Amino acid sequence: MTVWDRPTPPNPPVPLDREQIIAAALALADEGGLEAVSVRKVAARLNAGPMxxxxxxxxxxxxxxLxxxxxxxxxxxxxxxxxxREALRVLAHRTRQAALRHVWLVDLLGGRPTLGPNGLAVTEATLAALDGLADxxxxxxxxxxxxxxVTGAIRHEIANLRAERATGLSKRDWQRASGPHVMKMLATGRFPALSKAVHDGTEVDAEESFATGLDWVLDAVAAKLTRPPT
Structure with missing residues (x-):
């Protein structure tokens, strides 16, 4: 039995429902990550016993x-x-935005599909966008x-955000701090391709990088989609 199939306990002695439990768990995770979430801690947030x-x-x-x-x-x-294309683009950007609001989400993305009603609705919208375009x-x-x-790009972006929070250094500060070492290594001539990237590459922000990479992936998908014969 999944959590969505479990019936609500009848006649609780004190008002409590699944929505309150989810809201409390989300608040704990947004404040302190997944490690801040447990049945005991959620119960304490709700002034209820864990049982x-x-x-x-x-x-x-x-x-x-949940x-x-x-x-x-x-x-x-x-x-x-x-x-x-626009349907998949919207879903991808909304996923990224949700992950930035709830940084812990990245740790639970990419595994088995979620079977809740909202997760199934997102899957349905994703498949429906491509329905009839190919087998x-x-x-x-x-x-x-x-x-x-989408999952890989979000994980990369969140990893950088977590590094900033853990070290107290912004990306620019980290680049300045590590710059002398990088320049010394490039000066050896052992890394010509990397040297070209450092000196000639154009730096873009995370949102633009995500959007550009997504468009490239959608271009590749478009090349594989062929409408079946009618």
Whole structure:
């Protein structure tokens, strides 16, 4: 039985529901990451005993499932764009924005699909965007390719944000601090391609980098999509 199939406990002695549990867990995770979330800590936030929560959830993993599904409600766009590229682009950017609001989400992305109603709705919107453009196996490979890019790009961006928070150094500060070492290594002549990238490459912000990479992936997907014969 999944957490979404579990019935609500009848006649609780004190008002408590799944929405309150999810809201408390989200608040804890947004404040301190996944390590700040446990059944005991959520119960304390709600001024309830931990055993009260076990009527709604059986484990911390189920709590995480509920949290991820709640964030998927933020990812699902209010309207589905008609163009498949725009539909996938909107979903990708909304996923990135949700991950930046809830940094812990990146640790739970890319695993098994979420089976909650909001997660299933996002999956449905993703598949529906490509419906009829190719056979189902091609569609699934296309969705998997876009998802792999989005998850990887978000993880890279969040890793940099976490490094900034852990060290207290912004990206620019880190570059200044590590610059002398990098220049010394480049001066050896052992890294000509890297030297060209450092001296001649154009630096772009994370949002522009994400958007550009996404467009390249969508270009590759477009090359594989062929409308089946009617």
């Amino acid at each position: 009260r929560l076990y009527g709604y959830i059986s484990s911390k993993d189920e709590l995480f499932d 949290m991820v599904d709640e964030v998927h409600a933020e990812i699902l766009p209010p309207e589905q764009p008609g163009d498949w 189902i196996d091609t569609v699934l490979r296309a969705v998997g390719t876009v998802s792999a890019y």
